[in-house]
Amino acid sequence: MMQLIIEFAYTGSVSVTWENVQELLLAADQLNVMDLVQTCCDFLVEQLCPENCIGIFQVTGICYVTELQHKAYHYIIDHFEKVVFSEEILQLSVQQLTDILGRNDLNVRKESTVYEAILRWIAHLPEERKAHIAVLLSKVQRALTSMDYMRINVMSNELVKNNTECWLITREAIATICHLTNRRSHLFNYLARPRLPNAVLLAIGGWSINNSTNVIEAYDVRADCWIKVTNHLEHPRAFLGTAFLNGNVYCVGGFDSVQPFSSVSRFDLRTHTWHEVASMYYRRCYVSVTVLDECIYAMGGYDGHTRLCTAERYRPETNQWSLIAPMQECRSDASSTTLHNKVYVCGGFNGNDCLQTAECYSPDTNQWTMIAHMNCQRSGIGIIAYANHVYTVGGFDGFTRLCSVEAYNPWNNTWHEVSPMSTPRSNFGIKVLDDQLFVVGGFQGFTTSYNVEYYDATTDEWTDACNMEISRSALSCCVVSELPNRVEYIVPCDLPSLLDDVSMES
Structure with missing residues (x-):
């Protein structure tokens, strides 16, 4: 030594x-x-x-x-x-x-x-x-x-x-x-009070009661309860994308019932304040948003006139968007996720048809590659990386809202069906929390929904969770973690927090 x-x-x-x-x-x-x-x-x-x-x-x-x-x-x-x-x-x-x-x-x-x-x-x-x-x-x-x-x-x-x-x-x-x-x-009750969750699911914006909304609700998975954390300072947005990065939530694009946005807002979870950051090159509602390597990706969407195939990437440290290679298909109302250092985009609407196609992007080569088609057409879809697969959930096939779910295996380029949701839905929020896949709200064909359910890949079963407080579709969800003020985003209780410094007694 x-x-x-x-x-x-x-x-x-x-x-x-x-x-x-x-x-x-x-x-x-x-x-x-x-x-x-x-x-x-x-x-x-x-x-x-x-x-x-x-x-x-x-x-x-x-x-x-x-x-x-x-x-x-x-x-x-x-x-x-x-x-x-x-x-x-x-x-x-x-x-x-x-x-x-x-x-x-x-x-x-x-x-x-x-x-x-x-x-x-x-x-x-x-x-x-x-x-x-x-x-x-x-x-x-x-x-x-x-x-x-x-x-x-x-x-x-x-x-x-x-x-x-x-x-x-x-x-x-x-x-x-x-x-x-x-x-x-x-x-x-001190014997039954849930412990604090290490991550919180946020449901942001959406379409409720015939208009866009700026409501934010936080889901405490340990208490199985939602609470409102809205400060009403952000412009209402529906059909937006969200991303959690470096302790902030970014709201990307969307629609306020008048026009699509190119603007992006950053919500500081510690101070509960909103800040405008650099706008995208394109207006995008029905946008697909995901995070890879500390960058936010925004793909496709609708600019008020045309369904888009363009894609762009945001770097928070420079506060700049840059264009990347366009997708092989124009897609609005699609969804995206990241798995094994690639961005996946599935389904959507091209202006004429609900899409069955899917593609993935490699940042190393700046190229999009088509992958195997899903088993059915899906617009207003939710996709998420979970259990080493890409899951596509629900959506609209051009005729009806879907409850079916399928999983993509990137090693053999195949899709297989898993257990369906109990409630058909499109334009809902989707995220993985506590090693379970949550779907939140959405449109059921006649009305917007409060309903929340989650899927466990180990049992291949869906289970109902607590409903949101407001009914909405066209919302976006993100999971936030490592918050020093997490107690502000969970169900309050009357006991003092035990988030004290590490005790070194042995």
């Missing part, structure tokens, strides 16, 4: 590997070689995964590097459902595990994950650790589990049955479950 540090002093470079990074970090920290400390920290951040994040976090207890400590700790919190299966979790102290399980922002879809983590940790050293069962069990939001789960998995457990404090805790939880009457009642 000393040799590497001396070479770094003379050359300004060093070969950091997984084999030498820990020793090198400790030595550089001891000798106060801060540039080398930063190099090691950057390397470790890039290597973070569920199997090593706890070990990296524990290294920061010896060598105090705040940024690495923060990132490793929050990686544990955000990826806990995978971290729970790692070997490293068994090495946590009781205080460290208690701190993690007690955090309000622990990212778990089911509280059973927390309970099973406790059992696994105790089973590693049962005689030494079983005395901690009560303090750990108190960190589980017990009333968020079902009555059957509590009876079959918790109350029947020998550790729980043989501990008076645990037995009282579980009885209180069951009594609480019995008295919870609706979704809202969960929010004000």
